[in-house]
Structures are given as structure tokens and as C-alpha cells.
Amino acid sequence: MSDDTNDVPVLVAGAGPVGMTAALALHARGIETTILEADPKDRDRSGSRAIYVHGSTLRTLERIHPGLGTDLVDEGLVWPTRRTLYKGKEVFNRTYDSPGGSGDIPHFTSIPQVVTEQYMLEALEGVGIDIHWESEVVSVDSSPDGVRVETDNGREWKAEYLVGADGGGSTVRKEIGANFEGDQSENAFIIADIEDEGIDDGHPDLERVFHYDAPEADGRNVLLVPFTGGWRLDIQCIEGDNPEELSSDERMREFVRDIMGEEYEDQLKWVSTYHFLQVMADTFVDDHRRVLLAGEAAHLLAPFGARGMNSGIADADEAASAVAVALHARTDAVARDEVELYAARREKAAEYNLGAAGQALEYLQGDDPVTILRKEVAASMADQFEIAGEWLDDAPYGPHGSPPIVSTGNY
Template identity: 85%
Template sequence: MSGDTTAAPVLIAGAGPVGMTTALALHARGVEATILEAESEDRDRSGSRAIYVHGSTLRTLERIHPGLGTDLVDEGLVWPTRRTLYQGKEVFSRTYDSPGGSGDIPHFTSVPQVVTEAYMHDALEGAGIDIHWNAEVEIVDSSPDGVHVETSDGREWDGEFLVGADGGGSTVRKEIGANFEGDQSENAFIIADIEDEQIDGDQPDLERIFHYDAPEADGRNVLLVPFTGGWRLDIQCIEGDDPEELSSEDRMREFVCDIMGNEYEDDLKWVSSYYFLQVMADTFVDEHRRVLLAGEAAHLLAPFGARGMNSGVADADEAASAIAAAIDARTDAVVREEVELYAARREKAAEYNLDAAGQALEYLQGEDPVTVLRKEAAASLADHFEIAGEWLDDAPYGPHGTPPIVSTGNY
């Protein structure tokens, strides 16, 4: 072991929303942490990415750092109208008088992830929590007594615990021998940001629009969601599509004009295409119960229902709770029990979220004859039965509800 090894109670790999939430949640529980981030401080964070922040996430952030949740509420917006069209015909529309509910924390807020991260950075600075940039975790050695980490900047670190929040390509996950298991979406999806500086939370006519088989997009499914400063445009590719060609700037400008109007032609700011993975690690902890995986290091989900970052924040808060209890424990058995309870709870939550997102993904891209007939029947009945239109409006996001609470699992 090098004489230059730095000691910290808890090490966190990754300075994304999950890693930063973990550090803030630990600080709120009286445990200090150090964040190790692979990229530089000026890294590219373009794209709106996780724009839909659940009310439960906002409440968690407000609890662990008072003011953080309400700051995001102030920056974000709550769109009041849900609208759905089927092959160009409106089949459902509902406007809520109080779409966010009552109280300081609404049911959700729509805000770009870069804004969420900026407020988290401010919270870390206020709490005196350091991020070590250009410090990619390369080696993880855990033992019953703690964790030894080596980073790409040549430094070595010792901690009682390590939280791997280093994303889908997690080195921490690989170092503890955990493996991803699951599937990939059949079709690609194209995601674009369209700037609209006129959008703010005071506009009563904002709406989330879902198009089944949109004529404007040559029969592709389209989702349009407002957020502070712009619109998120999601286009589902169909069989035979070349995602690279469709996501080219010229082709996307055509989509924007056809779907949103010519006035938005020059407002395209960011485009990306994805095949969504539906995977989770076969274990969320190492054999010594000193390393905990959280967020995309532990699971990758299709985005329907906005379960990605939101479930990662829940992982982070529960990881912090487990670690805080384990650090104060006086027996090794209690240390193991706290960490294993974290794994049991969050693995069960990941299974639930994978299943929920998977149902939505299958509904959107599947060619099951029964599902196709149900969509067609609901569309034909929507003029006469609101429940049929509401089913079409709701189904693309998967089932509602929250993951079950468990006290035991595979440990």
C-alpha cells in the first residue's frame, strides 16, 4: 500500500445525479464522503436527458438538503394537459386545474438534467463535499474491513465503504465481479431537444402529446414533452429505419417542421439515438458487503415512466441510510445485515422497474396481434368512451405504482 493513500469514510465513484445524491444523503446522516469522477470538470453535459423528476425524488432531495427540491420545482414546470392522437386523430385530452397537486412539492417537475446537476453541485459546495475530477476508478479491492481503490490519476484511496455510481459501463461493477443480465430494445429511438425560450411554468396551455402512428412522422410513434426552455421530441424508429440517417441534422429538421411547425426549424439543439437496454446486475453488493452499486451501475431501464434517474436517487438515499447504520454498528453481523438489506430492497425495486418499463417497451414496439387489436379498438371507441382514450394515453408509460418494500432477498 502506498504511503500516499488518502483515507475517507465513504468513497463514491461517479459525479452524476446518483453519486451526488449519495454524497448529500450521507452528509445529511453525519457521514462524510469523497466523490471520484472519471471525467473533467468541464465535461460535456449537453442534452436534456432525465427531464421528468418525480415528486418522490423532489421530496428526497429536499429532505437530505433543504432547499434543493424546492429549487428544482422553481426551475421546472408542470404541464397541465395530457393529449394523445391515434393516426392523426385526437383520442384523449385532459387538462388538470391543479396538475401538480397542493403543497410545495408537486407530483413532478419537468426540468433539464443539466439544471438538476447544477443545483446538486451548489449543494455539494455548500456542504463542503469534494469532487475529485479526472480520477477514474480503475482498481477496487474489498475486504471485510473496507475498500482500497486506485484511480487513473495515480492516487490510492481507503474507505470503509464504496458506492459505485459510475454509470452503465461501471468499472466498480466489473471489479466486484457483478454482471449485467437482460435484453435490448428491438427498435431504436431518436431523442431531440428543441429550444423554446418562451416556455416557462406560467403557461396554462402547455401539454404533453403522444402520437400513435403519426402521419407527420410517416407512421412512427412520437412523444412531445415540454420542459423549462424547450421541448423533448422522441421518435420511435420502425422496422427498416436507419437511426443514423434519421437522426442527421437535415432529416431531424424535417421531422421538427412536420411535427411542430416551420417556426421551430432552426431551434434543433441536440439529437441522439438509442437502443434501450433492459438489464440489471446479478448482485448489487460485493462478497464482503463493503461495495454497493447504485443507479445505472446497477440497472439500465427503458425510459418509459421516467424510472431511470428517479430510481437511481432512491438507490442513493437507501445506500446512504445503510452505510450510516453500518458505520455505527458494533458487530460485523450488523454491518453485513444493513448492506444486505439495501441489496434486497433495491434489487427488488430494480426488478419491478424493469418489468414496468419492459411492459411499456413491449406495448410500443411489439407486434403482438392482441395488443394491436386492443389499440385499434380503443381508438375506435375513444369518441364514445373516455376510458378507452385514457387507456391509450396511459399505456405507453407502463404500470403505475411503486416497488414493493422487502426485508429479505437473496442474502
């Protein structure tokens, strides 16, 4: 280890969307910070990944760095049509005259995560926040007085607080003794990006489409969502499927052709397979209340309802707020209480999001006879009763609403 110790008020582990948001939110509150990132600066960020950015997330980004939220809006898409099919039959179709609502910030925007991250990187450079690339956190030692962090290049850092946003395999989480608890999806899912350079707000077929038991996919559930530059195709595997075989280039080209049309067959750009984890850490803070976990370091969610990155950005903003108050507190008790309140609020939010995403996951992958019957009855009634089709359209994404707000800690 180097004899030199680098002192900063606050460290952030991880330069993904959550870590970068935490750094920008701290800067907006007048707190100097440094980001430590394991990957090199030219890291591979292939795949669209988190494409659906909630309006609340856009407003948060605009608040902490004016222009960031509106830049993402300008780059992203707002699709106007929701459509759902059941075994090949359309059961719901609704087009909104003003799908994004009014004002500069719409209800959502659909944009590849790599584009979101590029705008965040530019924002960090603009305000002078340092990212130390190829600086993987390997040890964290917290005490009542602060945090010491060692990176794999032998450097040591000392800070008052550390925000751990270093992803699902978080070293920070492990170093503070927090453990993931939860389940994994029964079914595998295949996610693919299909390029469409001509897609924009004026595209004639700009719609989100969900297929129950799609004949074109041999009875698998299929989701198709547009984003800037292309389309996201999600396919839910069924019992007996081999995800690796189904995700081969040849088989995926067949899926794309059958579901989207021959014109897209040669536009397949990226494919990945997942079993989604539904887990959260048993604590979001260390014993000394100097380390705060955020994003996937604290929770991993099934993607239904787009709660992953969006909830992580909310974590980051609230972590920055808690740290800012704690740094300026005149008593240790106030500083400690502020960090504990952060943990209580974001743990409750994670529990809500886990439940919401889990409800959607169970609905999609479960074989409960009552749920199956409800789907069939709703599909049969959709022509006469729009509410039946709307229920089929809504259910795959979990319940609407926001996490409850906690005003007192539970530590």
C-alpha cells in the same frame, strides 16, 4: 502508484445525479465522504436527458438538503395537459386545474438534467463535499475490513464503504464481479431537444403529447414533452429505418417542422439515437458487503415512466442509510445485514422497474396481433368512452404504482 493513501469513511464513485445524491444523503446522516469522478470539471453535459423528476425524488432531495427540492420545483415546469392522438386523430385530452397537486412539492417537475446537476453541485459545494475530477476508478479491492480504490492518476484511496454510482459502464460493478443480465430494445429511438426560450408555466400549449403512428412522422410513434427551456421530441424508429440517416440535421429539421410547426424548425439543439437496454446486475453488493451499486451501475432501464434517474436517486438515499447504520453498528453481523437488506430492497425495486418499463417497451415496439387489435378498438371507441382513450394515453409509460418494499434480505 503514490506512496500516499487517502483515508475517508466512505467513497462515492461517480458525480452524476446518483453519486451526488449519495454524497449529500451521507452528509445528511453525518458521514464524511469524497466523490471520485472520471470526467473533468468542465465536462460536456449536452442534451436534456432525464427531464421528468418524480415528486418522491423531489421530496428525497429536499429531505437530505433543504432547499434543493424546492429549487428544482422553482426552475422546472408542471405541464397541465395530457393529450394522445392515434393516426392523427385525437383520442384523449385532459387538462388538470392543479396538475402538481397542493403543497411546496408537486407530483413532478420537468427540467433538464444538466440543471438538476448544477443545483446538486452547488449543494455539494455548500456543505464542503469534495469532488476529485479526472479521477477514474480503475481498481477496487474489497475485504472484510474495508475497500481500497485506485484511480487512473495513480492515487490510492482507503474507505470503510464504497458506493458505486459510475454509470452503465461501471468499473466498480466489474471489479466486484457483478454482471449485467437482460435485453436490448428491438427498435431504435431518436431523441431531440428543441429550444423554446419563451416556455414557462404560462405557456398556452404546455402539454405532453403522444402520437401513435403519427402521419407527420410517416407512421412512427412520437412523444413530445415540455421542459424548462424547450421541448423533448422522441421518435420511435420502425422496421427498415436507418437511425443515423433519420437523425441527420436535415431530416430532423423536417420532423420538427412537420410535427411541431415551422416556427420550431431552426430551434433543433441536440439529437441522439438509442437502443434502450433493459438490464440489471446479478448482485448489487460485493462478497464482503463493503461495496454498494446504485443507479446505472446497477441497472439500465428503458425510459418509459421516467424510472431511470428517479430509481437511481432512491438507490443512493437507501445506500446512504444502509452505510450510516453499518458504520455505527457494534457488531459485524448487524453491519453486514444492513448492506444485504439494501441489496434486497433495491434489487426488488429494479426488478419491478425493469418489468414496468419492459411492459411499456413491449407495448410500443411489439407486433402482437392482440395488442394491435386492442389499440385499434380503443381508438375507435375513444369518442364514446373516455376510459378507452385514457388507456391509450397511459399504456406507453407502463403501469402505475411503486416497487414493493422488502423487509428481509435474500443473501
